[in-house]
Amino acid sequence: GIQVEQSPPDLILQEGANSTLRCNFSDSVNNLQWFHQNPWGQLINLFYIPSGTKQNGRLSATTVATERYSLLYISSSQTTDSGVYFCAVFVAGNNRKLIWGLGTSLAVNP
Amino acid sequence: NAGVTQTPKFRILKIGQSMTLQCTQDMNHNYMYWYRQDPGMGLKLIYYSVGAGITDKGEVPNGYNVSRSTTEDFPLRLELAAPSQTSVYFCASFQGVEKDNEQFFGPGTRLTVL
Numbered sequence: 001g002i003q004v005e006q007s008p009p010d011l012i013l014q015e016g017a018n019s020t021l022r023c024n025f026s027d028s029v030n031n032l033q034w035f036h037q038n039p040w041g042q043l044i045n046l047f048y049i050p051s052g053t054k055q056n057g058r059l060s061a062t063t064v065a066t067e068r069y070s071l072l073y074i075s076s077s078q079t080t081d082s083g084v085y086f087c088a089v090f091v092a093g094n095n096r097k098l099i100w101g102l103g104t105s106l107a108v109n110p
Numbered sequence: 111n112a113g114v115t116q117t118p119k120f121r122i123l124k125i126g127q128s129m130t131l132q133c134t135q136d137m138n139h140n141y142m143y144w145y146r147q148d149p150g151m152g153l154k155l156i157y158y159s160v161g162a163g164i165t166d167k168g169e170v171p172n173g174y175n176v177s178r179s180t181t182e183d184f185p186l187r188l189e190l191a192a193p194s195q196t197s198v199y200f201c202a203s204f205q206g207v208e209k210d211n212e213q214f215f216g217p218g219t220r221l222t223v224l
Binding site for chain 1: 155212217
């Protein structure tokens, strides 16, 4: 089945720094989502981005479906950005399942 | 819209007890899912449903049961709780239309089995 790989697995930033998280997937996908899981365990939709680029405040994401990757940019990081960032791809078919990466664990230090 | 709601938020069970985790969505979504997330890990699919009256197993269905009698509700049942079921449980839903495949997640239920 399709594989989703995220890098880096762990990342430590100083507040104010920028970062790029990557998500590679092994086969064609219909859609892709980025999630942030905060330190309290809440799972937050960041982007629904099957292709192209979207921006929301300090966060932006780009998916190049033909090359099978997506990037999540965090600019001017804040301590509240800490947590785990997951990429999940959508697999078409009868069950419509999301296939998840293992996440990037981000710690932003003050 | 309230989106996807889950109850309870927290629960502690003794080994062998049973309970039902509730999930409700008010977006008229056809597809609903139950995931579990163990500490430091990603999400694993337990069961899913493509519509009222239709359910199917995911990756880790053992020890769980589900039902889908209405579009809105998708409860998850633990019959004989075991310590291995200590986890955070997320319910999700989405419309199922090809051009709109964004999944929406509930806030989660943190379950501890002692």
